Amino acid sequence: MARFVIQEHRARKLHYDFRLEMDGVLKSWAVPKVPSKKADLKRLAIQVEDHDLSYINFEGKIEEGSYGAGTVTVWDNGTYELESRKDNKIVFFLRGKKLEGRYTLLRMKWGLGQWLLFKTKKKREGKNE
Numbered sequence: 001m002a003r004f005v006i007q008e009h010r011a012r013k014l015h016y017d018f019r020l021e022m023d024g025v026l027k028s029w030a031v032p033k034v035p036s037k038k039a040d041l042k043r044l045a046i047q048v049e050d051h052d053l054s055y056i057n058f059e060g061k062i063e064e065g066s067y068g069a070g071t072v073t074v075w076d077n078g079t080y081e082l083e084s085r086k087d088n089k090i091v092f093f094l095r096g097k098k099l100e101g102r103y104t105l106l107r108m109k110w111g112l113g114q115w116l117l118f119k120t121k122k123k124r125e126g127k128n129e
Helices: 053-057
Strands: 002-010 014-022 025-031 043-051 060-062 070-086 089-096 100-107 114-119
Touching: 002 025, 002 053, 002 089, 014 043, 014 053, 014 070, 025 053, 025 114
Parallel strands: none
Antiparallel strands: 002 014, 002 070, 014 025, 025 043, 043 114, 060 070, 070 089, 089 100, 100 114
Protein backbone atom coordinates (compact mmCIF):
# COMPACT_ATOMS: atom_id res chain seq x y z
CA MET A 1 0.00 0.00 0.00
CA ALA A 2 1.15 3.50 -0.75
CA ARG A 3 1.35 6.20 1.91
CA PHE A 4 -0.26 9.62 2.23
CA VAL A 5 0.22 12.58 4.52
CA ILE A 6 -1.69 15.77 5.19
CA GLN A 7 0.48 18.46 6.74
CA GLU A 8 -0.99 21.53 8.41
CA HIS A 9 1.11 24.39 7.07
CA ARG A 10 0.98 27.66 8.95
CA ALA A 11 2.60 29.92 6.38
CA ARG A 12 1.34 33.38 5.33
CA LYS A 13 -2.07 31.70 5.25
CA LEU A 14 -3.01 28.46 6.96
CA HIS A 15 -3.48 25.63 4.47
CA TYR A 16 -3.10 21.87 4.28
CA ASP A 17 -0.53 20.11 2.12
CA PHE A 18 -2.11 16.91 0.78
CA ARG A 19 0.49 14.43 -0.46
CA LEU A 20 0.15 11.01 -2.12
CA GLU A 21 3.10 8.66 -2.57
CA MET A 22 3.02 8.02 -6.31
CA ASP A 23 5.59 7.50 -9.10
CA GLY A 24 8.48 7.54 -6.60
CA VAL A 25 7.63 11.01 -5.24
CA LEU A 26 4.97 12.75 -3.16
CA LYS A 27 2.39 14.21 -5.57
CA SER A 28 1.28 17.35 -3.75
CA TRP A 29 -1.66 19.74 -3.52
CA ALA A 30 -2.20 22.80 -1.31
CA VAL A 31 -5.71 22.74 0.16
CA PRO A 32 -6.85 26.11 1.62
CA LYS A 33 -9.45 24.53 3.97
CA VAL A 34 -9.21 21.43 6.11
CA PRO A 35 -10.02 18.30 4.06
CA SER A 36 -13.56 17.16 4.77
CA LYS A 37 -14.74 13.96 6.42
CA LYS A 38 -18.21 14.56 4.96
CA ALA A 39 -19.15 13.11 1.59
CA ASP A 40 -19.41 15.48 -1.37
CA LEU A 41 -18.11 18.57 0.49
CA LYS A 42 -15.61 19.78 -2.11
CA ARG A 43 -12.34 21.51 -1.30
CA LEU A 44 -10.13 23.41 -3.72
CA ALA A 45 -6.76 21.68 -4.12
CA ILE A 46 -4.00 23.50 -6.02
CA GLN A 47 -1.36 21.19 -7.44
CA VAL A 48 2.16 22.17 -6.43
CA GLU A 49 5.57 20.69 -7.18
CA ASP A 50 6.28 17.07 -6.30
CA HIS A 51 8.18 16.53 -3.07
CA ASP A 52 10.82 13.94 -2.19
CA LEU A 53 9.53 10.89 -0.30
CA SER A 54 11.66 11.85 2.70
CA TYR A 55 9.27 14.78 3.25
CA ILE A 56 6.42 12.45 4.29
CA ASN A 57 7.29 12.69 8.00
CA PHE A 58 8.45 16.32 8.04
CA GLU A 59 7.38 18.49 10.93
CA GLY A 60 9.08 21.69 11.94
CA LYS A 61 9.75 25.29 11.08
CA ILE A 62 10.71 26.52 7.63
CA GLU A 63 12.78 29.66 8.17
CA GLU A 64 11.69 33.13 7.00
CA GLY A 65 13.03 33.94 3.55
CA SER A 66 12.70 30.32 2.45
CA TYR A 67 9.97 29.04 0.15
CA GLY A 68 7.00 27.96 2.31
CA ALA A 69 8.25 29.73 5.44
CA GLY A 70 6.16 28.79 8.47
CA THR A 71 5.38 25.86 10.74
CA VAL A 72 4.50 22.40 9.43
CA THR A 73 2.84 19.65 11.48
CA VAL A 74 1.41 16.30 10.41
CA TRP A 75 -2.40 16.61 10.57
CA ASP A 76 -3.13 13.09 9.28
CA ASN A 77 -1.28 10.21 7.68
CA GLY A 78 -1.70 6.59 6.74
CA THR A 79 -2.00 4.45 3.65
CA TYR A 80 -4.17 4.57 0.58
CA GLU A 81 -5.29 2.24 -2.15
CA LEU A 82 -5.44 3.64 -5.67
CA GLU A 83 -8.73 2.79 -7.37
CA SER A 84 -8.22 4.65 -10.66
CA ARG A 85 -5.97 7.29 -12.15
CA LYS A 86 -6.57 9.31 -15.30
CA ASP A 87 -5.22 12.67 -16.45
CA ASN A 88 -8.06 14.57 -14.85
CA LYS A 89 -9.27 12.25 -12.07
CA ILE A 90 -7.64 10.24 -9.27
CA VAL A 91 -9.82 8.01 -7.08
CA PHE A 92 -8.40 6.39 -3.94
CA PHE A 93 -9.37 4.89 -0.60
CA LEU A 94 -7.70 6.56 2.41
CA ARG A 95 -6.92 4.77 5.66
CA GLY A 96 -5.73 7.50 7.99
CA LYS A 97 -6.05 8.48 11.63
CA LYS A 98 -8.59 11.22 10.82
CA LEU A 99 -9.73 10.56 7.25
CA GLU A 100 -10.99 7.22 6.03
CA GLY A 101 -12.97 6.37 2.97
CA ARG A 102 -13.12 6.83 -0.78
CA TYR A 103 -11.84 10.21 -2.01
CA THR A 104 -11.52 11.81 -5.42
CA LEU A 105 -9.20 14.45 -6.84
CA LEU A 106 -10.84 15.96 -9.91
CA ARG A 107 -8.98 18.43 -12.14
CA MET A 108 -11.07 21.47 -13.03
CA LYS A 109 -11.25 22.47 -16.68
CA TRP A 110 -10.36 26.07 -15.92
CA GLY A 111 -7.44 27.30 -13.86
CA LEU A 112 -4.01 25.77 -14.22
CA GLY A 113 -3.35 23.14 -11.56
CA GLN A 114 -6.72 23.53 -9.85
CA TRP A 115 -8.40 20.38 -8.60
CA LEU A 116 -11.29 19.51 -6.29
CA LEU A 117 -10.73 17.11 -3.38
CA PHE A 118 -13.79 15.38 -1.93
CA LYS A 119 -15.03 12.25 -0.20
CA THR A 120 -17.49 10.14 -2.19
CA LYS A 121 -20.43 8.04 -1.00
CA LYS A 122 -19.78 4.95 -3.13
CA LYS A 123 -20.11 1.59 -1.39
CA ARG A 124 -16.92 -0.37 -0.79
CA GLU A 125 -16.49 -3.90 0.54
CA GLY A 126 -20.17 -4.09 1.49
CA LYS A 127 -20.06 -0.90 3.53
CA ASN A 128 -21.64 2.49 2.88
CA GLU A 129 -19.08 5.28 3.07
